[in-house]
Amino acid sequence: MILKRSTLLLILMAAAVSIALFVVKYRVQDLDDQLIQLNRQYSDSRQAIHVLKSEWAHLNQPDRLRGLAERYLEVGPPDAERVGSADAILDALPVREIDPVIGAPHAAAPDAPKHVEQASVEGVQ
Numbered sequence: 001m002i003l004k005r006s007t008l009l010l011i012l013m014a015a016a017v018s019i020a021l022f023v024v025k026y027r028v029q030d031l032d033d034q035l036i037q038l039n040r041q042y043s044d045s046r047q048a049i050h051v052l053k054s055e056w057a058h059l060n061q062p063d064r065l066r067g068l069a070e071r072y073l074e075v076g077p078p079d080a081e082r083v084g085s086a087d088a089i090l091d092a093l094p095v096r097e098i099d100p101v102i103g104a105p106h107a108a109a110p111d112a113p114k115h116v117e118q119a120s121v122e123g124v125q
Helices: 005-059 062-072 086-092 114-124
Strands: 096-098 105-107
Touching: none
Parallel strands: none
Antiparallel strands: 096 105
């Protein structure tokens, strides 16, 4: 008995659809496994971030930092001896003179000592 063409075509189409469904089923299962793995990684990352934030909050407590600073650093509140005198601070500042040509402030070289800067300015005038 010879099968009709339409019956043969129907059988071939059924076979093709079943193979396609087989391939799609396993591809969906693979994607589902990937999704589960990504969700697990996401959850682990969120938990790790939560732990790190808790540790950061603990490590940055002001009382704890103050105690560590007092124990390990030799720094205290600023006083007059540490800061220095006003004359010493003013002597360390660079001299800024008005440039007679352009009329704007003129800063001498930052490395030059104060007496060299004043001599160069006096020589120009």
